[in-house]
Amino acid sequence: MIKTFKKGGVHPHENKISRNAALEQLIPEGIIRIFLSQHIGAPAECIVAKGDKIKTGQLIAKANGFVSANVHSSVSGTVLGIENIADYQGIKKPAICIQVEGDEWEESIDRSDEINRDLSKTSEDILAKITEAGLVGLGGATFPTHVKLTVPKGKTAKAIIINGAECEPYLTSDHRVMLEHGEELLIGVQLLKKAVNVDKAYIGIETNKQDAIDNLKKIAEKYSGIEIVSLKPKYPQGGEKQLIKSITGLEVPDRALPIETGCIVSNICTTFAVYEAVQKNKPLFENSVTITGKNLKAQKNFIVRVGTPLSQLINATGGMPENTGKIISGGPMMGRAISNLEAPTLKGSGAVLFIASDEARRGTKSNCIRCSKCVSACPMGLQPFLLYKLAELNMLEELKDNSVHACIECGCCLYTCPANLPLVDYIRLGKTRAMKHIVKPK
Amino acid sequence: MNKLIISPSPHVHGEFSTKRLMRDVIIALLPALLVSFYFFGLEAVKVVCVSVSSCVVFEYLIQRFLLETTPAIHDLSAIVTGLLLAFNLPSNLPCWIIVAGSLVAIGVGKMVFGGLGNNPFNPALVGRVFLLIARPVEMTTWPLPLTLVTPDATTGATPLAIIKEGLKNGLTIDEIKASSDYTFSYFETLYGQIGGSLGEISAIALLLGFGYLLVRKVITWHIPITIFLSVVIFSGTLHLINPDRFIDPVFHLLTGGMILGAVYMATDYVTSPMTHKGMIVFAAGIGIITILIRTFGSYPEGMSFAILFMNALVPLINKYMKPKLFGEIK
Numbered sequence: 001m002i003k004t005f006k007k008g009g010v011h012p013h014e015n016k017i018s019r020n021a022a023l024e025q026l027i028p029e030g031i032i033r034i035f036l037s038q039h040i041g042a043p044a045e046c047i048v049a050k051g052d053k054i055k056t057g058q059l060i061a062k063a064n065g066f067v068s069a070n071v072h073s074s075v076s077g078t079v080l081g082i083e084n085i086a087d088y089q090g091i092k093k094p095a096i097c098i099q100v101e102g103d104e105w106e107e108s109i110d111r112s113d114e115i116n117r118d119l120s121k122t123s124e125d126i127l128a129k130i131t132e133a134g135l136v137g138l139g140g141a142t143f144p145t146h147v148k149l150t151v152p153k154g155k156t157a158k159a160i161i162i163n164g165a166e167c168e169p170y171l172t173s174d175h176r177v178m179l180e181h182g183e184e185l186l187i188g189v190q191l192l193k194k195a196v197n198v199d200k201a202y203i204g205i206e207t208n209k210q211d212a213i214d215n216l217k218k219i220a221e222k223y224s225g226i227e228i229v230s231l232k233p234k235y236p237q238g239g240e241k242q243l244i245k246s247i248t249g250l251e252v253p254d255r256a257l258p259i260e261t262g263c264i265v266s267n268i269c270t271t272f273a274v275y276e277a278v279q280k281n282k283p284l285f286e287n288s289v290t291i292t293g294k295n296l297k298a299q300k301n302f303i304v305r306v307g308t309p310l311s312q313l314i315n316a317t318g319g320m321p322e323n324t325g326k327i328i329s330g331g332p333m334m335g336r337a338i339s340n341l342e343a344p345t346l347k348g349s350g351a352v353l354f355i356a357s358d359e360a361r362r363g364t365k366s367n368c369i370r371c372s373k374c375v376s377a378c379p380m381g382l383q384p385f386l387l388y389k390l391a392e393l394n395m396l397e398e399l400k401d402n403s404v405h406a407c408i409e410c411g412c413c414l415y416t417c418p419a420n421l422p423l424v425d426y427i428r429l430g431k432t433r434a435m436k437h438i439v440k441p442k
Numbered sequence: 443m444n445k446l447i448i449s450p451s452p453h454v455h456g457e458f459s460t461k462r463l464m465r466d467v468i469i470a471l472l473p474a475l476l477v478s479f480y481f482f483g484l485e486a487v488k489v490v491c492v493s494v495s496s497c498v499v500f501e502y503l504i505q506r507f508l509l510e511t512t513p514a515i516h517d518l519s520a521i522v523t524g525l526l527l528a529f530n531l532p533s534n535l536p537c538w539i540i541v542a543g544s545l546v547a548i549g550v551g552k553m554v555f556g557g558l559g560n561n562p563f564n565p566a567l568v569g570r571v572f573l574l575i576a577r578p579v580e581m582t583t584w585p586l587p588l589t590l591v592t593p594d595a596t597t598g599a600t601p602l603a604i605i606k607e608g609l610k611n612g613l614t615i616d617e618i619k620a621s622s623d624y625t626f627s628y629f630e631t632l633y634g635q636i637g638g639s640l641g642e643i644s645a646i647a648l649l650l651g652f653g654y655l656l657v658r659k660v661i662t663w664h665i666p667i668t669i670f671l672s673v674v675i676f677s678g679t680l681h682l683i684n685p686d687r688f689i690d691p692v693f694h695l696l697t698g699g700m701i702l703g704a705v706y707m708a709t710d711y712v713t714s715p716m717t718h719k720g721m722i723v724f725a726a727g728i729g730i731i732t733i734l735i736r737t738f739g740s741y742p743e744g745m746s747f748a749i750l751f752m753n754a755l756v757p758l759i760n761k762y763m764k765p766k767l768f769g770e771i772k
Contacts, residue, residue: 007768012454089448169454241768254769325447332453339448353453360447362455366517367559369460371711376662376718380768383716403767411452418458419559425450 002207004232005245008379010412011234012333014208018172018292018299023180025303026316027103032075032307033085033095033344034060039136040143041067046096050081057106057283060096063134069144070134071096074285074305076104087346088310088329088338095344098307109282115183116279119190126195126278133277134284134347139163139238139267140330142348145274148266149195151259157196158262161247162189162271164205164212165231165238168331171351173288174268176301178205178212181272182219188275189226196264199225202247206233235333236410240265242379254406269350284347289313293354295321307344313352314341325360328353333411363420374413374423380406384413384423391430399434407431460558463711464518466660470651471525471706477634477644481587482533486640492537494524496544504553511557519558523547526566529641529702530746531573534585534597539577543569563753564710567746574746584637590625598637601626601697605689606742614686631696641702648701661709664721669704670695672729680737688737700732703745713753720756720763727752 037043044061048054054073061071073096080097087093105111121129127146135145151157162185166174178185189201203220205213207230220226229247236242241252243265250261258265266274269288276282285306292299297318304313314320320327328335330351338352374384382403390399404427413423478486501520505513527547531540547569555561574581585591586598599607601624608618618624626636634644641648655661673694680688694700699707708714708728715724728748735744 007766010456012456245768251769253771254767256769326449326453327446328451328453332451334451335453336451337446337448337453339446355453357447359454362449363459366460366514367557369463369519369559369711370714370716371463372716373458375716375765378765381765381770382767383765385716406767406769409451415452415454415456416458418460418463420455420459424452428450 002230002232003246004234005237005242005379007381008377008412009234009236009242010377010415012169012415014233015169015294016172016175016208017170017294018290018301019175021172021176021299021301023176023288023301023303026305026308026313028075028100028305028308028312031080031097031099032305032309033083033097034071034074034307035085035087035093035095035344035346036061036071037093038071038134038142038306038347039069040141041065041069041147043094044068044071046082048079048096050079052079053077054079054098055104055106057109057285059283063131067144067147069136070132070283072134072283072285073098074307075100077101086340086343088340088343089336090339095307110280115187117187118279119187119194121191121194121278123195123197126191129278129281130195130274133273133282135270135273135277136284136347137267138269138273138287138348138350140334140348140350142346145266145270148264149192151196151264152257155259156262157198157259157264158200159198159248159264160189160192160196160201161243161263161265162201162203163238163243163265163267164203164209165243166209166268167206167233167235167237168333168335170292170353171290171331172292173290173301173350175209175212177268177272177288178209179215182215184275185268185272186216186219186223186226187279188271188273190223191274191278192264192266192271193225201226202229203227204229204231204237204243204247206231206237208233235412236379236408239379239408239410241408254403287347287349289345289349290351291317292351293321293324293356295323295356296354304345304349306347309342309344310338310352311341313345321354321356323356323358324354325357326355328355333415334409362422365420365422368419368421371418373416373418377412377416379410379412380408382407384427385421387427387430388421388423391426394430394433396430396434399430404431404434460517460519463660464522466655466658467522467706468518468525470654470660471529471641473647473650474529474641474644474702475525477647478529478533478640481589481634481643482585482640483588485533485585488537489531489533489535489540489640490525490528492540493528493531493544494521496541497521497524497527497548500545500548501553504549505557509553509557514558517558520548523552523565526706527569529706530566530570530639530699532581532584533640534583535580539573539580543573546572559712561712562756563750564707564713567707567750571746571750584639586637587635587643589635599623600638600742601631601636601693602736602742605693609687615689616686628692628696636697639699642699645696645701648705652701652705655705662718662721664718665709665714665725666704668722668725669708669729672726673700673733676730676733677737680733694733694736698736698743699745703749704728707745708749708752713756715756715759715763717760717763717765720759723759723763724752724756727755
């Protein structure tokens, strides 16, 4: 049976043009820069100094508190120091700069291709390995994985859900991992199940990746308690709340965390990283990244070392197309426009997308014709046209009364709007303002 | 190298635009338009041309010189209003009356509220009802389809008017159906060989357009189907209670402005509710009021008034019929 979530959602052109490009290693050259903040939470604390010789996979910055994550070197070479470096959006943040010299790995890392099927580790061991390896959610939010796997007191986890929806157009890196590293992925799922002590896991995959569904179903016969769920392609199916709804039929209550439903959601690449961290002793210093766009010479899926300058990724695909109008980090629905081509990649960089200039601009906005398409498209049951108007007028109390906090900023409203109104832009603004707004005593 | 564009997400846009939606409505109206040309001939062509062109011209002039904004007639909404107004008029209407109707539809119905998207009432219906009240004789003298015209009869009453008149004279439904005025069967009302306004006569042509609108996702089923259902249930109950006094629901569905109103006028985005729940309440109201007017009121036809009345309630419906929040805690 093919499942999906009921409320709202849209189905943009999939444009998965890089789906057949096998994963390729991309080794950086020259100088790479690794941000101390690769995750949500406190930035890590640097533990190397200028002139230090380091190896690939060596710890270079330690987690600073519980909601933080270790950072490891993605190359071997010499530390050049800490500098303030502009990120994709041009915002300067401290980063460790390393001169690349060869590619010498830490001895503790198992670099063999052999699959390690040993599942005897205890829950504590698994969590410790995950914490040590600096794992963060690779679906975009980069929330430290060990925090997510720590079930709050008084709550119980019942199932692990793996997000293989990859509902964003263009993106294919999860798809490739499911095809090329299916067994490792499923071992990762077993490790996650053990870590939070549940015996059920679901992997939700949209039917536009039937080959991945078939592949994982075949392998899953060997492992107990893993169910591969076919999902009808629909955006934003990969949203945590939508995915739980699609697979289990449960709704995460308003303002609550997903654990209320007993589900812990993890992403494909993260789960693969769990396998590598626990079974191969390999910290998170590289990730699969889709480089795509209709006008690129070659659309690729790379395994990219954290800190590689974006320009090296672009060169590896044959250079930036002439008529590029916009470059996006992530998918076209929720990704962010990039202004700085020299910026280094992060742990959470999942894709770089080139949009031609004729598709890069939004249409001219016109009057709202109250067609209610935004209301039908909103997966959270909000009224985007109303929130837009309220945000424009800065009516913060009314925004709160209309549940602006529930907006997941998926962009379905703007996508579907025939009048091209900047709905989600204003709602985002209104949400930020309303959340900060202190309620005056009446 | 080009400069890179920086903008917030999303970076892609769906297939809908106001212009595309309006164009689809126009396409959906074409079958009924052709039927009207076939049955009413050049007169119908004249009414449509005058109505559409005067709506577009008035919209342009008002936007350009009164509101001093950039005219937006390229969004095609004025053409839709013009077509719908024409569909609601008898084909022998003098040109000046059509022009006056267009002025009221665009000027009073739409522009005084701030143009497309801000009007509380359906502009074409505002124009039609204005004409119905101002020129009742011309507005209720319907020419017969060319195929029915005889040397002694060029105009005739609509099916609804025949029933109303008969009931007023104390006849039962069966007696009216047996009388010489009642010259049609349901088969004729299906394809349109009956007296009536330009665009309302052919049920099949209108339903063809309905199918197109559904396929193109211009409208959802909620409003039209709920109207049909509420009409069937309400008029069906009345018919069961007293078949001599109340005609059957099929007659109500196939005659007058029922399908035209339910599919093309009540579904007007601007003047209908924002949620599916609200649409159902709105549509049920239209169905019930239409039957109330048709069976108990003094007008034979009640669709226009019912839609306008429910239009007025839309803000209230929107206030109470909100979508259910994801994960809402009761």
